[in-house]
Amino acid sequence: MKQILQSLKTGETTLADVPAPCVRQGHILVNTSHTLVSAGTERMLVDFGKANWLDKARQQPDKVRMVLDKVRTDGLATTLDAVQSKLDQPLALGYCNVGTVAEVGSGVDGIALGERIVSNGGHAQVVSVPRNLSAKIPDGVTDEQASFTVLAAIGLQGIRLANPTLGECVVVTGLGVIGLLTVQILRAQGCRVLGIDFDPARLDLARKFGAEVVNPGKGEDVLAAAAGFSRGRGVDAVVITASTKSHEPVSQAATMCRKRGRIVLVGVAGLELSRADFYEKELTFQVSCSYGPGRYDPAYEERGEDYPVGFVRWTEQRNFEAVLDLMDSGLLDIDSLISHRFGLEQAEEAYDLLSSGKPSLGILLEYPQQQSVGPRVVTLTEGEESVGDGEVVNSPPAAGKATVGFLGSGNYAGRVLIPAFKAAGAEMHTVVSGGGVSSVHYGKKYGFKQASTDAKALMEDASVNTLVIATRHNSHARQVLDGLKAGKHIFCEKPLCLTREELTAIEVEATQRPEQLLMIGFNRRFAPHVITVKALLETVVEPKNLVMTVNAGAIPADHWTQDPQVGGGRIVGEACHFIDLLRHVVGAPITGHHSVAVGRHPAVEVTEDRATIILTFADGSVGTIHYLANGDKSFSKERLEVFCAGRVLQLDNFRKLRIYGWPNARNNRLWRQDKGQSACANEFVKAVSGGGQSPIPLKEVFEVSRVTLDVAEQLRSQN
Secondary structure (H helix, E strand, O other): OEEEEEEOOOOOEEEEEOOOOOOOOOEEEEEEEEEEEOHHHHHHHHHHHHOOHHHHHHHOHHHHHHHHHHHHHHOHHHHHHHHHHHHHOEEEOOOOEEEEEEEEOOOOOOOOOOOEEEEOOOOEOEEEEEHHHEEEOOOOOOHHHHOOHHHHHHHHHHHHHHOOOOOOEEEEEOOOHHHHHHHHHHHHOOOEEEEEOOOHHHHHHHHHOOOEEEOHHHOOOHHHHHHHHOOOOOEEEEEEOOEOOOOHHHHHHHHHEEEEEEEEEOOEOOOOOOHHHHHOOOOEEEEOOOOOOOOOOHHHHOOOOOOOOOOOOOOHHHHHHHHHHHHHOOOOOOHHHEEEEEEHHHHHHHHHHHHHOOOOOEEEEEOOOOOOOOOOEEEOOOOOOEEOOOEEOOOOOOOOOOEEEEEOOOHHHHHHHHHHHHHOOOEEEEEEOOOOHHHHHHHHHOOOOEEEOOHHHHHOOOOOOEEEEOOOHHHHHHHHHHHHHOOOEEEEOOOOOOOHHHHHHHHHHHHOOOOOOEEEOOHHHHOHHHHHHHHHHOOOOOOOEEEEEEEOOOOOOOOHHHOOOOOOOHHHHHHHHHHHHHHHHHOOOEEEEEEEEOOOEOOEOOOOOEEEEEEEEOOOOEEEEEEEOOOOOOOOOEEEEEEEOOEEEEEEOOOEEEEEOOOOOOOEEOOOOOOOHHHHHHHHHHHHHHOOOOOOOHHHHHHHHHHHHHHHHHHHHOO
8 A cells, every 4th residue: 555654864755655554453444535634743744854963953952862861871873873763764644534444443333344434544545543533424524524624623622621602702823724623613612703824815714714814914913903803801712723933922812811811722832931921810821632632542542441421521532523513514614725635646746835835725635446455565675476465475484594574663673673683694574563664664674575564474474484573562472372383483572471371371382392492582691791791700609699770761651561461561571681681690590589669659650660679599699680760861771780709790781891800801891882682683593594492591581581470460569
């Protein structure tokens, strides 16, 4: 299928071939008929992409501070690599989509195949959208009209926050598409409206929709116009739908408002507020969040958990429905807002218009009709031919060669794992992602034969003998088991699984298949400095004391990694690395463990990632892991200290190794941080290609995984 992508590095907009998505639980697959270009958001993204490095930095000073902190801890080379990788990833544009239902995922009720749907899906021939971010289109509303629903819902949410009543006078500053829709909704609600803009054509439209208008570009006095419009009382509310860096719209709104007036920012404006402007009138200022309640809430958007209507009357979806009802009743004039129509194949012309400065308003993209969803495999290189819906002509893997298929191509997989396996000499065959965009991007960049969205087809592909699993954590156990049963070698990015039951099932399956390698991405043990530490400690026979300090950094409580059912929590998701590292460095089995986290406090939503883990080993060694999310980012992220036999080793962030007490051993420093990711992948590829054993013994994989799950459960039980 075709999808519009934009480069944040260059600003270039392209129409790319991308595999069609598979339908997921709680989602709907839609064949697109029309999408609407969001002039504000999408122009901003295009302009950002076209800006030089200095201008990009000026636009995001908070990101610059984060980069500088990372340079101090991880080094310049590692930081530059991370920044360039982030900018290198293509961005899928668009969020105003209309089409017909092609497939319905499990758990979705009340939606039938062929029904017309509006959603926040992107500019693509096929989109997968959550049930709560879609709405049925009434028969009286055309597809072109329905494509304005999402933008109208943004304006509607701003109006709901302003809470105007019948007869109140409201100012709308900025008469783009959202502003003009806002004018019409306010008029439908019985409000008097004053529109402010510099564009005469947009002012004419606002006047046509029943608003009074003022043009500051012609020298008209906005404050005087507002005073006259409000009959000298001051306006009741101001809705700012402009996009500007200027602070003037907010200051102006405060001046024209009556005492206890309301100001709602829907667009973008400078926010250097004057206390005096707000203090004397006791004004209310609020920033509106997108389409309404539920936005950015994964429980609502991804898991489909609706808010009770008795407590939250208007959600994103219900705002969509309200807008569609206004369209159906004829209270919104949408056709007057359409300035340009382009076919999908003319997408680049549409974006050239958007950034040209030429007059435009509603820019519609029209899509060719299609009867099926389309192929879920895209051929990227010579050697294989896609046929039909995801069916591929396969050939057996080359003897003595790791022929790799990747499940997952997110940021870590694309930045670290995929280049590591490529450098290790693996044959890059297929890369799978949920949406298809990242799989095509990394597939082309690293020479994969094909990109796909179909994990099941990859499992069944006889030409792939090795799977690399880099998906979300709750998928790992199922994919590991399916891969083993399909006869594949498995490299699974940590964690291996989220529950003891899953671990037992994997252990049984792997034990029955000794000819297949199973390895987990415990890369720290392969870091160059860790290899040195291991070698030095092997010369000491007495027990060791080890202290691992992990300045993990805070992650929001609602991030998927914190969800026990999805990410497993940060102990399972990341602290497992350090349990394995101590197990490897000591070289003896773990015989016991005890863990304690900070106590409950109203200011701390998650305590599990502020914990101390104590491990005891069969040789008498004791290891302590301080896994802490409450530190400062400028401090080193990972530090290992080992005390034994009157000697000390200190490894700082896998860059600097200080050695005390070992004769003829010198301190060492690497130019860039090396956590062993490349060596980890290289050793696994060598083992697959050479028919050897897994670089990490299976008994250690299961031992560390079991201890990690026990530690996580113990920490959760404390709170």
